[in-house]
Amino acid sequence: MMTSETDEVLRALLRGAEPSRRLAERVAAEVRRRAARASRAVAPRLDLAASSRGIVSVRLGRGLTTAEGPRARAVADAAREQLRQYLAGERAFFDVPVDLSAVPPFQRAVLRSAASIPFGTVRSYAWIAAQAGKARAVRAAGTALGHNPVPLLVPCHRVVRSDGALGGYIFGTSLKERLLGLEHETPLYVGSSSTRIVCLHGCPHERRIGADRRVVFASIADARSVGYRPCKVCGSRPVSRSRERA
Amino acid sequence: MSAVEPTDASLLQAIARGRTDAFTDLVRRYDRRFYAIARRMLGRDADAEDAVQLTFLHVLERAGAYDPAWKGSTWLYRVLTNVCIDAWRRRRLDEPVAATRAAAVHAPRTAERIDVERALARLPAEARIILLCCYVGGLSYGEIARVRGISVNTVKTQLGRAKRQMRHHLEERS
Numbered sequence: 395m396m397t398s399e400t401d402e403v404l405r406a407l408l409r410g411a412e413p414s415r416r417l418a419e420r421v422a423a424e425v426r427r428r429a430a431r432a433s434r435a436v437a438p439r440l441d442l443a444a445s446s447r448g449i450v451s452v453r454l455g456r457g458l459t460t461a462e463g464p465r466a467r468a469v470a471d472a473a474r475e476q477l478r479q480y481l482a483g484e485r486a487f488f489d490v491p492v493d494l495s496a497v498p499p500f501q502r503a504v505l506r507s508a509a510s511i512p513f514g515t516v517r518s519y520a521w522i523a524a525q526a527g528k529a530r531a532v533r534a535a536g537t538a539l540g541h542n543p544v545p546l547l548v549p550c551h552r553v554v555r556s557d558g559a560l561g562g563y564i565f566g567t568s569l570k571e572r573l574l575g576l577e578h579e580t581p582l583y584v585g586s587s588s589t590r591i592v593c594l595h596g597c598p599h600e601r602r603i604g605a606d607r608r609v610v611f612a613s614i615a616d617a618r619s620v621g622y623r624p625c626k627v628c629g630s631r632p633v634s635r636s637r638e639r640a
Numbered sequence: 641m642s643a644v645e646p647t648d649a650s651l652l653q654a655i656a657r658g659r660t661d662a663f664t665d666l667v668r669r670y671d672r673r674f675y676a677i678a679r680r681m682l683g684r685d686a687d688a689e690d691a692v693q694l695t696f697l698h699v700l701e702r703a704g705a706y707d708p709a710w711k712g713s714t715w716l717y718r719v720l721t722n723v724c725i726d727a728w729r730r731r732r733l734d735e736p737v738a739a740t741r742a743a744a745v746h747a748p749r750t751a752e753r754i755d756v757e758r759a760l761a762r763l764p765a766e767a768r769i770i771l772l773c774c775y776v777g778g779l780s781y782g783e784i785a786r787v788r789g790i791s792v793n794t795v796k797t798q799l800g801r802a803k804r805q806m807r808h809h810l811e812e813r814s
Contacts, residue, residue, distance in 0.1 A: 408676075408775045512730075581722065590789075612732065619764060
């Protein structure tokens with residue numbers, strides 16, 4: 395097949411995807427819905443507790459911090475700032491340690507499975523149970539997630555029911571819905587068209603990328619395929635996973 | 641009534657000043673073009689509509705940062721491709737069960753369409769979006785380079801490779 399022939403075949407085959415007539419109406423309705431909602435969305439106030447090994451608990455509260463010693467205090471401060479950025483859509487990963495040493499083994503396995511769910515995606519309770527090594531213990535997995543001591547840092551909000559329903563959430567289902575919506579709209583890999591370096595969203599280097607230079611990638615491999623390289627600060631770290639010290 | 645259509649750039653500047661009629665005009669001008677790319681990139685009607693909606697919301701939020709040094713359409717396609725690429729990242733990582741169930745409710749399509757979609761789905765995301773910008777969006781090599789933050793040479797290499805792969809996949813099936 396000659397190149398010009400291929401060009402024509404491709405043009406013909408790729409034509410003909412039509413949106414539903416309601417697409418423009420849907421956009422307009424969503425703009426109105428967001429304008430109405432914007433004034434109501436308030437970031438939750440969180441109480442944090444930290445040990446010298448990591449964050450021990452995250453709870454809805456009055457913004458208090460419980461931490462003994464400079465190391466625990468530093469971890470708590472870092473976590474509070476990263477949580478603020480995450481809730482503002484400015485960050486797609488956490489790199490503060492969590493301390494799950496007081497958590498029983500099955501629950502710890504469940505939380506580890508939840509921690510492996512990629513940013514912006516969801517998994518079912520059945521998947522979590524299977525990953526934790528007890529495929530039939532779906533209800534127990536749900537209970538273990540319901541008692542997650544470190545919500546947000548271990549993203550139990552990314553677990554939903556197999557039938558597509560939202561399922562419960564320790565901080566309430568309306569926050570769960572908001573978090574999933576936020577992650578749905580927040581990219582993970584952001585490259586700079588001037589430096590040709592790709593970062594995780596929220597890396598200090600990524601925050602310096604100007605609006606016109608931001609290019610989103612689907613993976614580090616994709617970015618490499620067009621001449622970008624991973625950032626040395628964030629690029630080699632596993633994503634969406636708080637470091638765990640058990 | 642003026643016979644001259646406002647440029648994309650002037651629509652974006654009007655949107656930045658809070659003109660909702662300009663936003664409506666821009667949506668009307670681009671919804672089909674954006675959808676054509678998103679649909680071929682993501683393979684599902686619902687995902688494509690979702691991506692186009694999100695693109696327009698980003699445009700509305702970010703029009704204030706639009707720099708007229710950019711050609712309006714190039715700036716808009718940057719927003720669209722960024723949204724589509726991230727939507728693809730999430731899609732690819734979906735739980736296998738959920739993905740199969742969603743695929744099963746597809747409306748029937750012609751064998752040829754299905755072949756094209758399969759061949760497209762086998763291209764790496766970056767090659768696919770570049771191919772779609774070229775053949776569906778009708779963008780020039782220079783525009784695609786600016787949209788994806790890469791060099792014109794990389795655009796050509798990616799396109800050449802994507803076309804060879806598409807031809808190979810389509811011939812394999814026929």
